[in-house]
């Protein structure tokens with residue numbers, strides 16, 4: 001029986017982050033472990049409110065009150081079991097999820113302090129490692145059926161693990177040189193150290209999942225070859241088509257890059273250094289990726305922009321501006337606009353924002369300024385108002401508000417336009433819809449029979465928790481398609497949307 005008064009005795013507390021000067025001198029994670037005393041205290045704040053809205057906030061349906069109480073009572077092994085019943089990779093979500101569950105926590109009503117659900121989750125995930133490691137589950141007798149998973153991000157990996165545990169032979173195809181999708185080279189080490197991925201991959205391999213890296217499906221192997229070798233195919237290729245701004249004068253200048261080009265290259269340097277390998281520290285056009293001593297301008301306000309900010313500081317940037325088209329959001333939930341338990345529009349500050357840099361809201365770039373040699377030297381911005389008319393976004397510059405910011409390096413982190421246009425799509429007979437995503441039927445099959453889709457490729461650029469949830473659900477559909485015995489867990493259907501005020 002949970003403690004009904006815990007939240008009256010204890011305030012919400014998170015572990016202290018490592019000091020800024022220390023953490024920007026390395027690439028290690030920002031948060032140290034919380035310690036057992038703090039985490040049991042915080043789990044005690046969950047009062048098991050009867051109707052756990054946090055379950056609806058979490059796309060995985062994580063059994064949050066159950067494992068909070070198990071942590072409160074020090075029952076760590078059972079907490080590990082309970083958490084893994086719904087989430088294949090809590091070490092990823094516990095570190096990286098923006099925690100829509102916390103926005104839906106009953107303790108947050110009326111501006112209260114929700115339970116630190118995400119922090120409890122990561123501590124349970126790490127306890128699993130500390131208490132004997134991520135042991136492979138025994139898998140049943142082989143079914144004789146085989147599945148190809150294309151793409152090794154959290155969607156593909158969650159599906160692969162579910163299917164292997166049901167006795168199917170699973171091969172994951174990844175065009176990159178390492179498994180993990182955006183977790184591997186998209187998300188910097190200071191948010192997710194890569195040992196967490198490697199540990200999980202060892203578990204999947206021991207459960208029978210085969211990994212084939214350096215294989216671009218549609219180029220190195222054809223769709224027909226894959227269909228001939230496997231009984232079903234899951235496409236989990238992500239939504240990696242970066243949005244650009246070709247119409248902005250000066251876009252072609254040296255030093256103006258897609259954020260992902262810079263970020264991935266920077267993360268590869270860190271990975272290479274960790275392995276003692278030499279790293280290629282230039283982009284494909286020969287530009288050095290180092291921000292050391294440079295004035296950096298990051299355009300965009302989301303995860304990618306914040307990750308670029310953290311990277312720029314660790315590389316020793318002279319100064320960083322982060323530009324956002326929209327006005328500064330409020331600090332607290334506007335209940336008229338976003339009533340509890342929906343996800344509120346509020347100012348989100350990441351640990352990277354404590355590390356320096358200036359955020360500039362309600363501005364748009366008018367021109368990337370040439371230094372006379374084809375290299376960017378500045379960014380001319382104007383204050384703007386933004387409104388929606390007939391579903392279209394209208395951006396209006398305010399006359400006389402223009403000014404120039406110094407810039408040697410400009411990173412475009414203005415979002416993604418869906419999954420990439422690539423040969424694989426045509427070969428499988430699958431189309432991108434108006435959002436650049438691939439539609440799924442209610443059973444997760446695409447227009448092509450026996451070819452399923454999950455994760456960002458289906459949903460558009462989203463979150464790790466959604467990718468895992470969709471990977472699990474698509475695996476359940478594939479298991480049924482293959483005539484597997486029993487049912488696998490399917491936390492979401494393809495039409496499921498985040499909690500919203502209707």
Ligand SMILES: Cc1cc2nc3c(=O)[nH]c(=O)nc-3n(C[C@H](O)[C@H](O)[C@H](O)COP(=O)(O)OP(=O)(O)OC[C@H]3O[C@@H](n4cnc5c(N)ncnc54)[C@H](O)[C@@H]3O)c2cc1C
Nearest residue numbers: 151153154155175181182217237238455456462463464467
């Ligand atoms: C910089 C950045 C930071 C982020 N930070 C967060 C965060 O803090 N928290 C959060 O919840 N979410 C975050 N996200 C979003 C999150 O990473 C994604 O939603 C999630 O990774 C999607 O998982 P996925 O498996 O669908 O695809 P991905 O992780 O994108 O993986 C797709 C994989 O498919 C491979 N692939 C594509 N085509 C082929 C092919 N033809 N053959 C073989 N392989 C192929 C790609 O190489 C890639 O490895 C972030 C995203 C970015 C870009």
Ligand code: SF4
Nearest residue numbers: 058093097099101118
């Ligand atoms: S996965 Fe995300 S939404 Fe679900 S319990 Fe963890 S932090 Fe909350």
